[in-house]
Amino acid sequence: MRKSYLLGVLLGAAGLLLAGAPPDAGLQRVRQYRQRHEHELLAEYLRLLAIPNVAADSAGLRQTAATIADMMRRRGLSGVRLLAAPTPGVPPAVFGEVRVPGATRTLVFYAHYDGQPVNPAQWAPGLSPFGPALASGSLAQGGQLLPLPAAGTVLNPEWRLYARGSSDDKAGVMAILAGYQALAQSGGRPTANLKFFFEGEEERGSPHLAETLRRHRDALRADLWIICDGPVHQSGRKQVVFGARGDVNVGLTVYGATRPLHSGHYGNWAPNPAMELAQLLASMKDSTGRVTIAGFYDDVVPLSAAEQEAVRRVPPVEDALRQELGFARADGAGESLVALLTQPSLNINGLRSANVGAQAANVIPTTAEAVLDLRLVLGNDYQRQVAKVVRHIQRQGFFVTAAAPTATERARYPRIVRVTPETGYNAQRTALELPVARSVVRAVQATVAQPVVLLPTSGGSLPLYVFQQELGTVTLTVPVANYDNNQHAENENIRLGNLWDGIETMAALMTMK
């Protein structure tokens, strides 16, 4: 197509012009500042990582928010405060700003300080989610735990910091605040008014973000929200991400007998909920991983010509990734990773029925549970997507209930599943052609020689639709973490070099033209 060809030439030309340009003097001073202060930045980050930040620990979240507010005050930000949601008990957002006389543009820098739930037993020996540890590289690739370095030693950018939130997304908080510090302390001056907004409920699906934005609309007015979350491209290149998939989780619990039964005395006769769950889940995907639920892909808004072209330009990483991740064949019948991420998905996050391993016993379980994660793209509505799943489950012969089944329901329906959808949200995409988007790409490109990857949408999710809906503001995502960071799992980590690069990226955005 001629149109996409032209856009490709434009995007490519921008890349060629900018790639390889040496950092300007301001960015060089930012780097020197970071190099001189990396030990104290590391120490500050270790203190932040040691504070528990999971949803189940509200005291830990409050302490995290208070610590971040202190970090902002120490950097001289004005108006530092906690923005509470109208609903009591919600972890507050942390706000601060830098007013720049004469600036005509206002940017909000967003990150979130809460982390995914943790199961400490699953972390590697020597690691614990909130006992941050340093390693000589990725532990999965042979890295070894290190003592904290003595003052004065140069920190190796290949070192990793292990802790929950080290990448997702305390790294965003740290890169933004250290980026501003390095800029201000090295004589730089922001080209826009800067606001900082650090959320505390992102990993729960941001259930109170909309009401928080609404309540503090005046303070949060801006031309652009820059979201610092997620990983850079797997090729190691920096990337600018123009959207995110939506997300909704759905819990499934299949019910068998009301008490666990001896698998010998009742096996062949009493129904097994683990088998019923397996059969139900198996009915949802074919052998290539394509979802077989009726209408699952129907609402998808196709990519624009520019987005298609950007997808084609993403460096191929599949073969290297498969090798690193240790599997022989990807789902998706040969489509590229980035193309597959522009489609809705259905993932099994976890399974549980009775016990396995040393605790396994010869029983017919009473229940079997699964958690599904549905990712959504532009055009999907999360409630409509859940409804498709529910209809599919009913077509497999299940009675669907929102609560534990009553005795009457148990007596009536041979197959029973409790379906518990969580709060979700829809996808969002910002057009590649917007002028402010081009400013952002130029600013990020100015920090590196390699062409920046432009991703029409992240595979991961952020509640970006909320900013559009509540504030009328577009968003762009500029991530800093390494892609192999184990975010959302045990042994989460960040590569130090990514944190340092992120500081430069954030400083560049604060001075973008």
Add this chain to the structure above:
Amino acid sequence: MRKSYLLGVLLGAAGLLLAGAPPDAGLQRVRQYRQRHEHELLAEYLRLLAIPNVAADSAGLRQTAATIADMMRRRGLSGVRLLAAPTPGVPPAVFGEVRVPGATRTLVFYAHYDGQPVNPAQWAPGLSPFGPALASGSLAQGGQLLPLPAAGTVLNPEWRLYARGSSDDKAGVMAILAGYQALAQSGGRPTANLKFFFEGEEERGSPHLAETLRRHRDALRADLWIICDGPVHQSGRKQVVFGARGDVNVGLTVYGATRPLHSGHYGNWAPNPAMELAQLLASMKDSTGRVTIAGFYDDVVPLSAAEQEAVRRVPPVEDALRQELGFARADGAGESLVALLTQPSLNINGLRSANVGAQAANVIPTTAEAVLDLRLVLGNDYQRQVAKVVRHIQRQGFFVTAAAPTATERARYPRIVRVTPETGYNAQRTALELPVARSVVRAVQATVAQPVVLLPTSGGSLPLYVFQQELGTVTLTVPVANYDNNQHAENENIRLGNLWDGIETMAALMTMK
């Protein structure tokens, strides 16, 4: 069939003649002894239940064995000792005997003192596996926890004792030893030489039983082994069980990427081992619960005419059980529970992949595990049965390995499952027509008015084949526990009345003609 009709008449006539007969004077004295000493018997049983008896706790198993040996010595048994297996570290069997001058028959009473693994977190509030607790009835049916009764109060036979092993199978140990005590202390005299053999590895599949029997063959010579394990019939009637299914467990671990992946950034592309496991398990059974693995039912030796007739005479319990257990439709396309238990089975004991509930995270798991339990009937060989499962898995496109996959295997095979069969054993059945079997049935029938249920095979498993193979001795199983005892699961319990009835059953067997 004429033959089966005649056998039916014989079995039926035996039932009619015996059912309703009042207990003889000796059994009445046994009952009175138990009634006068039930508080001290309960106290002794509570002490036994408080000792951990799981395979993972070898010190607990040693203490259990030593305590049982003490219980035997206090009852005046001779030759009390621990029978070690040649393999070091194996929990010993506990042995003792009563030599009866002039007796021409020798009986061995068998029970096992080890219990199934425990997950204390799954037990109901107020319960713990080794903190035995008394309740006014089944907690699942509205029973309430009770303080220990004051001396002198009559113990309600509907009360339950909750602890791991309370039914399976410390109850067997207790019923046998208290049965002998009540008989001996109330002036009764055994009609046979009695030997007692309490095993400590039954729940692990009795991997060292054969070598123990072999090593102590002379001490264990007998005309019949009476196995006291498992539950009485669901109708509440006592039963004599002529065989047991064999059993083998098979662990399955399906492998995905080597590290957990963010379900957004990789969902649709990285293969999900939980989905692969679900699809694999779903392929093993149809919607009626019939196993679809090729050849699964091929080796089964049909029931004899007498066994078929016995199956037909088992009181129907299916409707009442379904109601109590809270499900609308059983597997097995309408066949009776007892008929289904004469077929081999495949049960999912447990499933696990990543996390569900509060620990669930948006990840693509690295592995998904299941434990299968295969029950075997006469004609099946446990290794041949496992081989059928393995061939089926291979036909689903999986590479089957016995160890964690190597990097080369990961790079080569799209679907990989580690299959880890445990030690298993085959089924055994004793013919209904044997004279010693008829003596046993008569003795048990003498203790109750209701006809005793004759079961050709238990659904559950015991390594009965070993006694035939190593000692050339037949076995009959005479259980004591209530059927709703949660054996092999959390909240295991025994109804006190079943323990008291079991004492009388064991005393009757010790005086059988």
